[in-house]
Amino acid sequence: MLYFLGRMADVVARPSMLILLCCVVGLVLTLRRHRAGRWFLIGGIGGLAAFAVLPLSTWMLRPLEQRFAVPRPERVDGIVVLGGAISLPRSADRGTPELNGMAGRMTTFAMLARRYPQARLLFTGGSGDPFDQGHNEAAYARTLFDGLGIRSLRYENRSRNTHENAVFSARMMQPKPGETWLLVTSAADLPRAVGSFRGAGFAVLGYPADFHTLQHGSGFFPGVVTGLSEADWAAHEWIGLVVYRLRGWTPSLFPGPIP
Structure with a gap:
C-alpha cells in the first residue's frame, strides 16, 4: 500500500500535472462564473509558457547531472x-x-x-x-x-x-x-x-x-514537451532525495562522489 501511495504521490507532484490541474480547475470555475477561475487559468497557461520558453528544466536537472564526474x-x-x-x-x-x-x-x-x-x-x-x-x-x-x-x-x-x-x-x-x-x-x-x-x-x-543537459549554455526555448518532461524527471529526483533520506534509505540528503 505504501508503495502504491508513493507512486500516486509522485504522479501528482509533477509540474506537468500541477499545471494541468490549474487549467482544469480554472476552466471549471470560469464556466461557473467564479472570479478565481481566471487566476487559475492564468497560472496554468503561464506555467506552460514558462517551461516552454525559460530554461527551468535545465536549472532543475543540471545540478543533479553534474554531481558526479x-x-x-x-x-x-x-x-x-x-x-x-x-x-x-x-x-x-x-x-x-x-x-x-x-x-x-x-x-x-x-x-x-x-x-x-x-x-x-x-x-x-x-x-x-x-x-x-x-x-x-x-x-x-x-x-x-x-x-x-x-x-x-x-x-x-x-x-x-x-x-x-x-x-x-x-x-x-x-x-x-x-x-x-x-x-x-x-x-x-x-x-x-x-x-x-x-x-x-x-x-x-x-x-x-x-x-x-549541456554543461554550459542557457537552455532557453526548450519547448513545452521537452521542458515539462525534463522538469517532471527533475522533480521526481529532488523529491525522491528528500523522501529517501527521511526513510533512512540514504546516508545523506544529496550524495556525492565522496561519502
Whole structure:
C-alpha cells in the first residue's frame, strides 16, 4: 500500500500535472462564473509558457547531472546497471526490447562491459508499475544483451524502485571490501542511486550516463514537451532525495562522489 501511495504521490507532484490541474480547475470555475477561475487559468497557461520558453528544466536537472564526474578506475571488479531504460508496455506489446529516453545507461553499460571484460556484471530492474507486475525489465534486458553478445550477466528482476535495486543487488552480488564496483545509470538519477547503494552497504563508484543537459549554455526555448518532461524527471529526483533520506534509505540528503 505504501508503495502504491508513493507512486500516486509522485504522479501528482509533477509540474506537468500541477499545471494541468490549474487549467482544469480554472476552466471549471470560469464556466461557473467564479472570479478565481481566471487566476487559475492564468497560472496554468503561464506555467506552460514558462517551461516552454525559460530554461527551468535545465536549472532543475543540471545540478543533479553534474554531481558526479566520469570515473577512470584502472581496475573494475564489477559493474551494475539500473533498469529504467526499457519501456515495459511497448516491449510487452511488441514482444521485443523497446528502449525509452534513458537508453544511454544501457549503451554505456555495454561499452564498459567490453572495456572491463573481467568484471562481474549485473542488471537490476523489475517493474515499477504497481498495476502490472507480470512483466519485468530484466527479461527484456536479457534478450537485448544476449543479442549484443554480452552473455556473462546476472539479472535481478524483483526490484520496483531504486532502494530495492540496491538491497537486492547487494544480496545477490555480495561485494567484498576493497573491490571496485561501477554503478551505471542516468546522470540525474545517480545521486539518489549511489546514496541508496551506500545505504544498503554496497560501496560503488557512480558512472553517469544519458545526459539531458549541456554543461554550459542557457537552455532557453526548450519547448513545452521537452521542458515539462525534463522538469517532471527533475522533480521526481529532488523529491525522491528528500523522501529517501527521511526513510533512512540514504546516508545523506544529496550524495556525492565522496561519502
